[in-house]
Amino acid sequence: MPSPDSYSYAYFLGTTPPDGSTAYTNRYVTDTTMTDGADGASNDTTTVGDPLTWTGTAQNPVTLYGFNADGDPIIAITGTLSTSYWVASNRFYDADGSVLVGPVTSGDYTYCFAAGTEIATPSGSRPVESLTIGDLVLTADGRIVPVKWLGRQALRTGIAARRAQMVRIRAGALGDGIPHRDLTVTADHGMILDGLVVNASAMVNGDSIDFVPLSDLPQRFTVYHVETKAHDVILANGAPAETFIDLVGRRAFDNFGEYLDLYGFERIIPEMPRPRISARRHLPAALRERLAPRAPGTNATRRSA
Known part of the structure; x- marks a missing residue:
């Protein structure tokens, strides 16, 4: 069974695909978990574009869209009429529109x-x-x-x-x-x-x-x-x-x-x-x-x- 990753905050980014100019405007204090396995392989590995399971999203398809500037996952939830985008994080961001998501990446950017x-x-x-x-x-x-x-x-x-x-x-x-x-x-x-x-x-x-x-x-x-x-x-x-x-x-x-x-x-x-x-x-x-x-x-x- 895959191991879940736990997060304390969920940030709603809207229904437009986020980019470097997207700001945090909606913060929810809620414990959620993200789990691999929806891609058909329960190997604790989910890559960008693959489906995953995120608690609280009912039956709507959920995929890993990318990562924000701090490396937190950005999730895309596909509904009947639109796709919504969220950041799951354990970081507290000001949600007054003053903090930007930053460059959205696929993750291949760490040089260490x-x-x-x-x-x-x-x-x-x-x-x-x-x-x-x-x-x-x-x-x-x-x-x-x-x-x-x-x-x-x-x-x-x-x-x-x-x-x-x-x-x-x-x-x-x-x-x-x-x-x-x-x-x-x-x-x-x-x-x-x-x-x-x-x-x-x-x-x-x-x-x-x-x-x-x-x-x-x-x-x-x-x-x-x-x-x-x-x-x-x-x-x-x-x-x-x-x-x-x-x-x-x-x-x-x-x-x-x-x-x-x-x-x-x-x-x-x-x-x-x-x-x-x-x-x-x-x-x-x-x-x-x-x-x-x-x-x-x-x-x-x-x-x-």
Whole structure:
């Protein structure tokens, strides 16, 4: 039986598909639950566009429409005459029209490291979750730069499953000793290879680089992102990886308020001058060959999960 996700607030957004200009105007304090299974697979996984069960919606069809700027699910309820849109959340939003839903996404926007990832610093490697603002980290080209902010985001493997998709890069999968131990990042986190920024999902080869099964992840876990002054390349478990780039606003992180308290407004970070590869089919042939699974006995990285 799938596990329900519980919410304390329901926000009615109207009957027009929400976008970045949609505001919260109707808040209901009510305990509701959202459950997977309506899509025909009771696997605690619901992706955007799939049906789900939301308490209090009678027999009307319910689908997952997307996510708001804070990562809360937006639900579409299809009635006889119209479709209504709601946000289910445990966050208290002012419902006076002053707070916007923000960009509506399908969820594939988190660029983060899993807890335990070792980040290179001048005094040795440190777990990413132990870093604080002002701590110094090493870039791949040997510079020392301070941490401007450490973004934290709690993910769930239930309703928001697509946002929780992680990629495991086995030790040595990117080269001799790179990374020096298994590295787990979100699917869209950029790794730096051959002068390119390559999203982790584009490197998946089904063997030494693969998606982490959702069943292997806890129901709730936290991921982290390191922000420096520029869009830098730092070392994560010895592998070159990007720092935070504001392709999507920091609002998605749980400690966004901390950022505003520190800096007052969201800072724009220019992206590093490297092409980004977001799909495997766009990999150059030489890099695709380099990332291919290796046969046993050839400095292989092949291991069971």
